[in-house]
Amino acid sequence: MKKLSLFLFLFSGIIVQAQSILSPSKNISLEFKLSNEGKPTYKVVYKTKEVIKESTLGITLKDNQALENGFSVLKQETKAVNEPWNPVLGEQATIQNKYNQVTYYLSQKATNRKINIIFKVYDEGVAFRYEFPKQESLNYFIISDEKTEFNLVENHKAFWIPGDYDSQEYAYNETKISEIDNSKLDLNNGIGVKSIASQSRVQSPLMMKSPNGIYINIFEAAVVNYPIMHLDVDTKNYSLKSNLVPNAIGDKAYLQTPCVSPWRTIMVSNDARDIVGSKMILNLNEPSKIEDTSWIKPMKYVGVWWEMHVGKATWDYAGSQNAQNAADGQLKPSGKHGATTANTKRYIDFAAKHGFDGVLVEGWNVGWEDWFGNWKENVFDFVTPYPDFNLKEVNDYAKSKGIKMIMHHETSGSVANYERHLDRAFELMQQFGYPAVKSGYVGRIIPRGEFHDGQTMVNHFNFVAQRAADYKLMVNSHESSRPTGYNRTYPNYIAAEAARGNEFNAWSVGNPPMHETILPFTRLLGGPMDYTPGIFEIKMSYYDATKKEQVHTTLAKQLALYVTMYSPLQMAADLPENYERHPDAFQFIKDVAVNWDNSIYLEAEPGEYLTVARKTKGKDEWFIGAITDEKARKTEVKLYFLTKGKKYKATIYEDGKDADWEKNPKSYAIKTIQVTSNSKIKLNLANGGGTAISFTLVD
């Protein structure tokens, strides 16, 4: 074992040791040293196996000497931390935040500048960040590049999406590191705006599996006032380098000391469940800055939304998507507008009847005639409804039925426009009692030249959460940069899309069956995802016989997603009439919880399967979701987590015997059995299938 070896060398007149720090479990070892040139380097060892080879750390500055080499260690500090905390909403009531920390205080003689590198070693991985302390020789500065390396030791299998500065809405590729190549991708995938600048750049979280079965995940946490980090891949040497998303003029980040970089994270385990269940990213974020969080509540909702995706209705009033008509006052309703007062009342009735909390309405406000794709700045004002949507009438009706309305703010990427209307938009929400907003960022960003993943946009998304908190509003952003645990700090940032959601199944090549088995290892590490599951009419030919598109799961797997895809904000995305034809299966969506006391990942293999059990918040009630990829799967789960000595009714929603995501996706079966903590349940998952189970106490 290398982890405890100490060797001495001489640099800059002071003696520097290669330093090791261990995880609490002692399975992971982090070693830091300065190279002969005074470059900071680190490596990571898992048990006896090196997983990150010696890798350098550094920052280059615009108009200034780089913070890359010539460093000496002034001092180091270590501490052991164990700080459990209780998330406002979450997968479990209490989260352990347990790690060993070491801080290296570095000094660069040539510039008289100081930086600190802080490592935290958790049982499931290593995190580190750059700290720029207050100092006379570094005040305002511009980062032109971050030179963080992650030198892998082998040609791992990787689940990757291209390093696109504007979108993460890709299906995952599963290849060897050596085979990563964006130029070979089929980009006819339904993504509106794509910005892929390099052939061998991928996004994080990057989930990998080594040839000998070690799972490695590279990601980041607490991206605040900093751009998103992508990864440049050296496909020959299996080396990854940080690539920060630039702004319009090529700069990466504008900072002022004292400040810190986000955390760079390397999770590692020989058990995939350690990664999928990790709360490391959340732990690395600051505690809640909202004092009174009583107004932050989970929500299950329906909405005027899927009918636009399947082509039954339009977002825009005129149905022409031609704003020139609007300019001339020639906007004539087409009769297909979804967000009418009458149609919204229908959804409110449905939500009330079936016990949902909320109703989302998209397309309620003027502007959709020239929605996106034109790089137009002033599309929406976020306060003016179409003539056929009566804000007051809708909200009075919702209130009378005990339903909360969810506001929708599509920005079409024009963030400048959104920000200058934000207070007014939120005031309107407050006036009508909307507790939450779904925001959208389809389209090229304005300020023009900025990318979805740059510092400006990261700041925007965080700013919206902060400002929403002023009005006690919850935020669910779509097409935002992917979250990195900021929902710990602003728990009202309740969910985000920021990955390829279910909607792509309606009108594109869709999401392959393995898609939902990867997301919990990648996107969901950063925070809840509004995936919008629950599609019962799987094939779009139901709406239009000429359509070939379909959801790439069985119906039962759509149910299981409510458990496998954690979010305190969950949509029942399909149309009311589609649910009403399947009241037995719909019962699971009505029953399933969205906030939890505990979550146990029972089985996990990225790209193949996932089985998770969750206990409802404050109630002796459990749910299981089990999903598989395109391959059928038989398995058995032990119910040891149920309360000893209690009897539960298990209602099992499973794939029918003849079910198949492609050939027969709507075949499902429902059965109930009685179980205890000593029971086992056999699961039979079809190709692209899943099983959802509810466990309720038998009195």
Added chain:
Amino acid sequence: MKKLSLFLFLFSGIIVQAQSILSPSKNISLEFKLSNEGKPTYKVVYKTKEVIKESTLGITLKDNQALENGFSVLKQETKAVNEPWNPVLGEQATIQNKYNQVTYYLSQKATNRKINIIFKVYDEGVAFRYEFPKQESLNYFIISDEKTEFNLVENHKAFWIPGDYDSQEYAYNETKISEIDNSKLDLNNGIGVKSIASQSRVQSPLMMKSPNGIYINIFEAAVVNYPIMHLDVDTKNYSLKSNLVPNAIGDKAYLQTPCVSPWRTIMVSNDARDIVGSKMILNLNEPSKIEDTSWIKPMKYVGVWWEMHVGKATWDYAGSQNAQNAADGQLKPSGKHGATTANTKRYIDFAAKHGFDGVLVEGWNVGWEDWFGNWKENVFDFVTPYPDFNLKEVNDYAKSKGIKMIMHHETSGSVANYERHLDRAFELMQQFGYPAVKSGYVGRIIPRGEFHDGQTMVNHFNFVAQRAADYKLMVNSHESSRPTGYNRTYPNYIAAEAARGNEFNAWSVGNPPMHETILPFTRLLGGPMDYTPGIFEIKMSYYDATKKEQVHTTLAKQLALYVTMYSPLQMAADLPENYERHPDAFQFIKDVAVNWDNSIYLEAEPGEYLTVARKTKGKDEWFIGAITDEKARKTEVKLYFLTKGKKYKATIYEDGKDADWEKNPKSYAIKTIQVTSNSKIKLNLANGGGTAISFTLVD
């Protein structure tokens, strides 16, 4: 005379004539034709003299075929217009808007696109714009360049400043066109942010004088949703080409049909007074969009401001200009902070005692420790006062004295930050009854990569005026793009700096004596300027014996500027104690009006002298301001404009016999005489001097 010649040629199968249109006075002729390649061209003739040779018009588009050639004329329409209107505030009660108009409807066969070119010919010049009508073949488009030429016929004398995308705060250069060369400028001039991209690019308004005494001015009007136009100078051929200010990625303007370009204007006369007194730029703007304008009122004000410029006080609380202290909560007052409650009350007392309307306070809000120069986004929040400035106490006190407070919003160029705080900032103003805001834009623009003069910023300045109107607030912007008459459309956009103001005299090489004789021919054509005249302690050595800086005028000229530099918002910029030592001279500032029924330019020569008489709004009272450049000047003015048969007391504030802007600037004399409309007054202006006269009825 060429103007009526008709010649025929064949193009695109249709017959196109070279077309002439005359000004109402018939002194100016505009001729339009298509070239053999179907390029639109025009020329301008003044009396018998060609002043603009055949010059082409065109627009190039990003990702699209240029709108440059291959055009044919579909039709043309002419009309004669005479529409007098009454400005809310202004130099005269009624403005004549009288011109002959011709519109050429052009079609580009290759693209099936249509554009119109509209010419308006006024007695003092020609204006034209591009119109992009609604059409299927052109909807959203991006302008990559505008190819408007102004081909001059001779090597005129020009008053020019460099084509800087971020600043117009330059002193004017007076050279031949052939001698224009930015590379020879001394840029040690006190301007904070400079962006000069070309050696031979100048700004408009470009004031010129031909060798045979014709005055020509090239400018633009109604710049709305479009960048500012600078001018690329061909110093050999005396040709000017439009240069639109780019955005962060090099694009010029994002437009959607139907839309129009700003007006391009060419004023021409053999009498310089026709240009300095022209209302053409205002006329070319849309009428007021504010229905109730009763709350838009002229203001004379003092403020906590000049004491910072002369170094007696600081804007920031800590006096360190080091924001790192603020971040640590180590902000300790230095005792030099200007914007204290006590000091503000002193100004309120002074304002009340001497009949001023308002008091401006700069430095009242937190953030000044890292004001500008660091490209920092979130410097100010526009609502949080420093601990020593009590908003409520100050405003209660002001109210008790009948004084209106003027809010100050320094943005340090961070427009993104300002816009997201704008509603809250304006709400605070409303809460405390502030009727007006002075805004500042020192520093590089954020969104980064944008320039002060780009489309984004033009839209910002106009947006602020619009949003201020929602709150019934008046706006006075500093370091904005220079106005182009938008104060006709939003009369609450009451003034702007947008040129080299008096402040530069306090801490830089300053403004040469000719400066104020040029501004009325350039900057002021676009709208009122908050020049901040009235400095009595001319030499900065008064404050610090080591200082060499000084105001480059006599004291009497500072008085005259209140008349020559039109603005309905005028500051008495010097310190109260400086005025109190000169109560006799100060009386003029107390008396002078800021809103007028009539203005008569008596004498004018750019770069040399200006004499103007103005009649107070709604009162039989007149004022004269006369200024000269560095050369002393004797002249005589006839008082024919006074009401016939009435007697007036003329109080004459003039340079002392030994006055000289450099050697003895504070020497002045005051005398009173009785005059009638038959009287003449001899004026004696010292080097860099001036005369100010008030005429009040003798009962």
